[in-house]
Amino acid sequence: MKTLKTIDEKKYDLVIENGTVVFGSFKEKEILNIGxxxxxxxxxxxxxxxxxKIIDAKNLYVTPGFIDVHSHSDISGFIDExxxxxxxxxxxxxxxxxxxxxxxxxxxxxxxxxxKYIQTHSDINYYPIDLNKTKSFLDLNRFLEKEKLVTNQGFxxxxxxxxxxxxxxxxxxxxxxxxxxxxxxxxxxxDEGALGISFGLIYQPGNFMSQREILELLKVVKKYDKVASxxxxxxxxxxxxxxxxxxxxxxxxxxxxxVSHLKVMNRKNWxxxxxxxxxxxxxxxxxxxxxxxxxxxEATCTNLFVLIPQNVFDGDIETFIKEIPNFSDKVMSxxxxxxxxxxxxxxxxxxxxxxKDTYFNGKTISEISKYLNLSEEETVLYxxxxxxxxxxxxxxxxxxxxxxxxxxxxxxVIASDGNSLPMxxxxxxxxxxxxNFGTFPKYIWMNKDEVSIEKIINxxxxxxxxxxxxxGRGEIKNGNFADITIFDLDKIKDSSTFQNSFQCxxxxxxxxxxxxxxxxxxxxxxxxAGTILVN
Numbered sequence: 001m002k003t004l005k006t007i008d009e010k011k012y013d014l015v016i017e018n019g020t021v022v023f024g025s026f027k028e029k030e031i032l033n034i035g036x037x038x039x040x041x042x043x044x045x046x047x048x049x050x051x052x053k054i055i056d057a058k059n060l061y062v063t064p065g066f067i068d069v070h071s072h073s074d075i076s077g078f079i080d081e082x083x084x085x086x087x088x089x090x091x092x093x094x095x096x097x098x099x100x101x102x103x104x105x106x107x108x109x110x111x112x113x114x115x116k117y118i119q120t121h122s123d124i125n126y127y128p129i130d131l132n133k134t135k136s137f138l139d140l141n142r143f144l145e146k147e148k149l150v151t152n153q154g155f156x157x158x159x160x161x162x163x164x165x166x167x168x169x170x171x172x173x174x175x176x177x178x179x180x181x182x183x184x185x186x187x188x189x190x191d192e193g194a195l196g197i198s199f200g201l202i203y204q205p206g207n208f209m210s211q212r213e214i215l216e217l218l219k220v221v222k223k224y225d226k227v228a229s230x231x232x233x234x235x236x237x238x239x240x241x242x243x244x245x246x247x248x249x250x251x252x253x254x255x256x257x258x259v260s261h262l263k264v265m266n267r268k269n270w271x272x273x274x275x276x277x278x279x280x281x282x283x284x285x286x287x288x289x290x291x292x293x294x295x296x297x298e299a300t301c302t303n304l305f306v307l308i309p310q311n312v313f314d315g316d317i318e319t320f321i322k323e324i325p326n327f328s329d330k331v332m333s334x335x336x337x338x339x340x341x342x343x344x345x346x347x348x349x350x351x352x353x354x355x356k357d358t359y360f361n362g363k364t365i366s367e368i369s370k371y372l373n374l375s376e377e378e379t380v381l382y383x384x385x386x387x388x389x390x391x392x393x394x395x396x397x398x399x400x401x402x403x404x405x406x407x408x409x410x411x412x413v414i415a416s417d418g419n420s421l422p423m424x425x426x427x428x429x430x431x432x433x434x435x436n437f438g439t440f441p442k443y444i445w446m447n448k449d450e451v452s453i454e455k456i457i458n459x460x461x462x463x464x465x466x467x468x469x470x471x472g473r474g475e476i477k478n479g480n481f482a483d484i485t486i487f488d489l490d491k492i493k494d495s496s497t498f499q500n501s502f503q504c505x506x507x508x509x510x511x512x513x514x515x516x517x518x519x520x521x522x523x524x525x526x527x528x529a530g531t532i533l534v535n
Contacts, residue, residue, distance in 0.1 A: 012051040013037050014515060019057025019486060024064040024462035024475035026454050034062065036482040039514035044478060053517070055510055057486050061453065064461035064474050065092025065483030065513065066440045070229070070260055070293045070415030072096060073153065074103050075124045077144045083420035084524045086151055088504045089440045090485035092513045093152040093533060094420065095468055098260060099231040100200025102158035104134035105185060107165040114164050116317055120303060120389050121203065123352070123419050123432060138192040141532050150420050151513065152483065154468065154533030156198040156229060157189045159217065163205045169315035173210045182213070186220050193534025195468050196227035198260070201242075202306065204315035207233065214249060222255040226535075227468055229258040229293075236265045236341045236397075239272065243279050250288040258467070259292035261417045262406055263300065265397040266341050273405035280411055291467055293415035294406050296443045298398045299498065300342075301351060301417075301433035304391045307342065307380050309334040317389040324381050335377040343397035345369060345376045349498070352430025353383060354390040361430045362499070365393075394433055394498060407447060413464045414443045423502060423524075434501050438494025441505035445493045453489065469535045486510035 012035035021032045021044070035043040035051065043049065068086060071094035076083040086094060096102070101121045106114040111131060118129070133143040137155065144153065166181045167174060174182065186197060197217060200206040221228045228249070232242035243259065250257040259280070264272050283290050305313055312331055313320050339345055345366040353360040360368055360383065369379040383391045406412055418436035421429060434442075440460060447456050465474025472480045485508065492507030504522075511519035516529040 009050055010035075012042060012049055014053045014055070014482070014512070014517070015049045015051030016055045016057050016062055016484065016486070017049065019060050019062035021476055022061055022063045022453055022457045023477070024457055026458060029061075029453060034476065034484070036512075036515050039481055041476065041478055041480050041482050044476065055486065055517075057510075059488070060486050060509055061489050062476070062484060062486050063457045064476055065485050065511065066090045066460045067093045067464040067470065067474060068416050068439070069095045069413055069464045069468060070098050070417050071420070072098060072101070072123065072418065073151075073420040074101075074155070075122055075129060076420040077147055077149050077153065078129050079124065079422070081422040081424070082524065083150050083422055085419070085421040085423055085437050086416070087511050087519050087524050088423065088508060089438065090487060090508045090511055091151060091440060092483035092485065092511065093154070093470065093473060095154045095156060095195060095533070097156035097158050098198045098229060098417070100158045100160035100198050100203060100206040102155065102161045103129060103131070104140045105136045105157070105161060105165055105189060106131060106134070110164050110168045113168050113315070114161060116315065117160060117164060120305065120317065123392060123429070124421070136192060137189040137194045141193060141534070144532055148528035149530030149532070150528065151530045152473070152533050153530060154195045154470065156196045156227075157186060157194045159197055159199045159209065160203065160206050162186055162217075163209065167205070169205050171205070171208045171314050173208070174213050179213055179216050183216060183220050186217060190220065190224040190226060193532075194226075195533065195535060196229065197221055198229040198231070200231045201233040202231055202235075204310070204313060206231075207310050211245070215252060218249055218253040218255045222253050225469070227256045227258055229260050231260045235263055237269065239264060239269065239276065240279065243276055247279070247283040247288055247290060250283070250290050251286075254289070256289040256291075256467075259290070261300070261415070262292040262294045262412070263398050264402045265300065265343070265395070270399040270402060273402035277405065277409045281409065284411060290411065292406070292412050294403070294412055295415060295417050295435050295439055296403060296446055297433070297435055298400050298403060299394050299396045299433070300398070301392060301394045301435070303389070304380055304384050304393050305389065307335055307338040308384075309338070320389070321385050324385055327381070332377045335380060339365065339376055339380070342395040347396035349394045349396070350383065350391060351394050351432055352392045354387040354430075358430070392430070412459070413467065414440065414460050416440075423504065431499075432501050434494065434496035434498060437496035437501055437503060438505050441492050441507060442494035444489075448489060470533055471535065482512055482515040484510075484512040
């Protein structure tokens with residue numbers, strides 16, 4: 001072992017020694033020691049440091065904690081169990097409220113509509129939430145500060161929540177008065193510290209939003225120097241048109257815009273990734289402040305309602321279910337078309353039916369169709385009816401080469417599009433997408449032989465921190481918060497599979513959040529070190 005010169009006998013709360021430090025920036029990695037006092041990095045040095053607690057990181061990589069900018073852990077702070085699936089991946093910070101979906105704000109007259117919205121779109125919708133604690137971002141902030149969090153958590157404001165608070169699930173365009181109310185409500189959330197806004201233009205009520213409504217809300221985003229993330233209107237056959245729409249918003253308002261979970265779906269569209277990147281990079285060079293996030297998987301996951309024509313479901317689940325027997329042949333034909341767009345019935349797997357009988361979980365629509373002796377479209381409607389709209393599915397509709405092509409662009413960051421979940425396999429959770437358990441180790445494993453470790457780590461630390469203005473995070477630097485992930489580059493790999501998702505990745509040895517060790521030698525032993533992220 002090397003003998004390090006002792007120049008500082010100050011006892012730090014935590015010392016990480018002998019590790020290969022990857023700073024998060026493009027600064028070249030270096031073997032160094034890190035001294036931490038409280039929740040901050042106090043010193044980075046080649047000299048020996050003394051600590052109350054010492055982690056020997058010899059032969060390990062020491063990096064900033066990974067930042068998941070597209071997360072759906074909005075409810076995890078309300079759950080009694082330890083939702084540790086992100087910590088096992090090395091994630092220390094999450095940004096929730098994506099795809100237009102969230103748990104705040106709400107208005108008295110539309111509180112029940114927000115409850116329906118949450119139940120339709122949350123993976124953890126079985127857990128009761130006291131909405132009195134989430135009427136505004138400030139309420140949510142105060143509640144979560146008291147409860148302590150698994151990870152650091154920031155929140156975007158879902159445009160769906162804003163619109164529901166003002167208009168409910170009305171399908172009409174917002175008028176001037178309604179737009180002004182939405183803008184005022186958004187300003188209030190920004191004043192209270194929310195990080196940005198998200199749009200779910202494929203989901204109700206986001207799909208009812210006109211370009212004029214969106215442009216007006218983006219004026220508020222620009223004013224506050226926040227970020228607007230977009231689940232686009234179409235990620236399948238009209239993906240180029242949808243990309244152009246987001247570029248248009250960025251160009252017209254000068255606001256920062258981000259494309260959520262960038263992907264190419266439907267076999268006939270495979271190979272379009274290069275053209276899409278060219279569109280985005282051309283826009284960036286022309287002055288549009290655009291970025292994107294992606295996950296390293298070939299399958300998506302969302303509710304079964306994406307298979308239903310948008311003019312059939314307006315967000316009212318009870319009415320939708322009552323109308324199922326009256327659906328026309330044209331509606332059934334459109335459902336059939338949507339099944340094909342999403343990969344076909346043999347490539348759509350029910351991840352959670354939310355039924356007491358778990359038989360459907362893990363089965364394809366094709367298999368369930370044969371079991372029920374129903375057509376594929378009737379099968380989808382049957383599951384939606386029995387689950388009261390909660391059912392989730394995994395859609396194998398992407399090509400790995402497109403995923404890898406998106407990796408190459410410097411406009412992108414990596415994100416899970418998943419939740420912080422309890423690691424214990426629970427009936428209520430079914431068999432969720434592996435992205436909830438392995439996104440970041442998988443990304444590192446896929447790229448470690450192709451790209452420098454500095455560039456890999458930058459994409460999951462400093463770049464997302466700068467994009468969402470997370471001050472003091474994303475880089476190993478004196479004075480920054482001590483969010484640190486320590487891993488074995490030779491061993492790091494995801495273990496979660498589509499058949500058995502509740503599996504921890506390997507290679508992540510330690511995770512430190514705000515100066516507290518929450519994962520030691522691969523095992524989570526405390527998971528309440530996080531804080532609220534605001535700007």
